[in-house]
Amino acid sequence: MSEAVIELRGLAKSFRVGLFHQRRVQPLRPLDLEVRRGETFGFVGPNGAGKTTTIKLLVGLLRPSAGTVRILGRTLPDRQVQRQIGFMPEVANFYEYLSGLELLQLHARLLGLPPREGQRRIAALVERVGMAGRADRPLRKFSKGMVQRIGLAQALLGEPQLLILDEPMSGLDPTGRHDIREIILEEKRRGTTVFFSSHILSDVEQLCDRVGILAGGSLRKVGRVDEIGRDELRSQEVVLRPAAPLTLPEGLAGQVLDRRTDGETTALLLAADADLGRLLQEILAQGGQILEVRRHTLGLEELFLRETREEQR
């Protein structure tokens, strides 16, 4: 099993608010999570779910109220580890008095890159994020998409082992989203561990190996993108022959949501909690032939909606 790049154990955050700090709010309840080397992990949740709080705890901007954060096996602050983290915040606010190039040069110096190496990486990244010929303008004249691109460039400047992106695609036009998605995929191919938050589920499905659903400050589900809803039945379907209608006992008839026939076979759509065993017995008892039993599980979007609906009410 590959090494854990992010290890969160019982991580929680609470704040005291109000004039006299009399009220306590807890944006993040105890959370356990591991992200392994080379994984692309998507952190999804509605607004206010605690995604940004978790990310700020991960990068050391917030201090945990409880629990621990370990990045690359060490606790922050740690200079060596901080060199290996690339971070782009949700609202990428940069010094507006700088140009895009000056901002990247500032970050190169903070990373301790030798000047020539810094210049080499900046030139390559400006090209890679599609800002060649435009990065020398002042940041205050940049569009949202240009700021995001420069933000991604500064996150990649240290050639990080861990890339943490908070809503990297928010507010971007389709081209911008596509380009940033491609860069994340490139990083994934290079073996960079990517942890990113989003509420654009299609991006998460396209990019991520695993996904975590956060709602109300709690991690509700974690799993592989292609498996996460597999244990969650939405409905069941039984295809049988003959097409002639069966006479089902009253208790079972009520569990059939839909009945379709194509002249040769009948398909019965059943509720997730229907008594499938009893239905199959009944079909066989009435001389029917069972051709297929299908389990319809939840997709990421349905799972997301189910897990977050209560919090959004």
Next chain:
Amino acid sequence: MIRGVWVIAHNTFREAIRNKILYILLFVALGLIFSSLVLGKLSLDQSVRVIKDVGLGAISLFGVVIAIFIGINLLYQELDRKTLHTILVRPIARFQFVLGKYFGMILVLVLMTLVMGAVLLGLLHLNDAPPDGPLLTAILLSFCELTVVVAVAVFFSAFSSPFLSGAFTFGIFVLGRLKGELLDVLPTLGLGLLGDLLELLARLLPNLYHFEVASYAIYGNQLTATYVLSTMLYGICYTALVLALACVLFGRRDIL
């Protein structure tokens, strides 16, 4: 460690010198210094003294205004605009960030003091008054006073809004100039426990009166080297203490 502080200081300096308000304040200060030429002509054979008096006053006053105006925003603006989020994730400690902001501001004040001082010396030269030791000492100690004021501004900026930071820093500047008088007067007021408390608070203030030596410069009286060095040492120690507190406070806070 020094590299990280220097990178932040350089960027803070760059930010300040791209701020138009700084130039407006500098031009007003230079205008006031130039006005001393006219005021000097109106005086009776006292033009050199008037130029020194007005010039040193302008350096001190506008230095303090610049120190407070920019100093109170140094950390608050970074927090408010969230510009420090990507900076603090880099391999740089929070205390390095605070020190970098402070020393960046000190670079700005060095530049401002040099420009204002050079203009003052130029005007004196026009009046056949060469630069003398007392005048240069007064400019030096005025600059040292500014380093203390910026440290106080940075300290408040680490945990309060610019308005409160500005009010507190200005209050400490005024009371710091009056510290000697406060300590003389408070015991005579008969305030009991409240008086003791106020005296304790007054003792915590920086004694900025020590840095205000314009009257010596105007009349050409040279201060002893011991006085100048001990005053500078006092300023450095007070600044170090205030900055250490600012670093602790900033280091413990959550960056929202």
